Amino acid sequence: MDVAGDRRLLIHGFKSVDHGDDESRTFPASAPPLPPPTETSSPITSPPYWVQSHRRSASQVSVDSVLHGGITLHDNTTGYSDSNDACWARSVTIDEHAVVNGNRTGIGAFVVWNITIETLSGSKINLRKRYSEFDTLRRNLLMTFPLSEASMPPLPPKGVVSKFRPKFLDQRRIGLRYFLNCILLNPEFSSSPVMKDFLFT
Structure with a gap:
C-alpha cells in the first residue's frame, strides 16, 4: 500500500x-519501556563514593569553619611562660660522696653527697648535702604542699648498721638522685621558697 x-x-x-x-x-x-534498574538486575554499580552522601573530612574543613579561640598553639621553644620560668633545671647527678668522721673512734660520722644540678641555660650548681637535709626538704615540701604527697617520691630508707657499706651507699645515691630529679622537674616544687632554701643554705 x-x-x-x-x-x-x-x-x-x-x-x-x-x-x-x-x-x-x-x-x-515502538521501543518497549526498560525496567527500572535494581541491585540484582543492573550489572553496573556506582562507586561507593558516589552512593554515599558527600561529607567533608576533618582535613577538608576550612579554617573559617572552626570556632575562633577553640584551638590555641603555644611555642615552648622561644619565649617564656610562667611554667617555663618555674622549671629551670635540666638534670641532677650525684656521683660521689664523702664520709666525714666525727672523731677518732668514728662516732658521729656521716656521709656528704656531692650534687651537680645542670640548669636549662647550661650553668651548673654544685651542692654538698647530707641525707638529713634531704629528709628536711621533703618534710617542708609536704607542709607547704599537703595535697601533693602522691606526686612526691619517698626517700631511700634509712640505715643504722650498714649505712657505710658500698652497696647501701650506692642504692641511697640512686634514690636521692631520683627524688631530687622529680622535685626539680615539678614547676610547683622547684620554684618554691622551700627549694630555694635547700639550694642556697
Missing part, C-alpha cells in the same frame, strides 16, 4: 520504510 510515495510495512513489530529506491531502513516500531 502506497501512502505519499512511501510504503510502510509492519513486520513483527518493526516498520520497514521504503523510499522508492534501493535503500531501505528498518527500526523498531
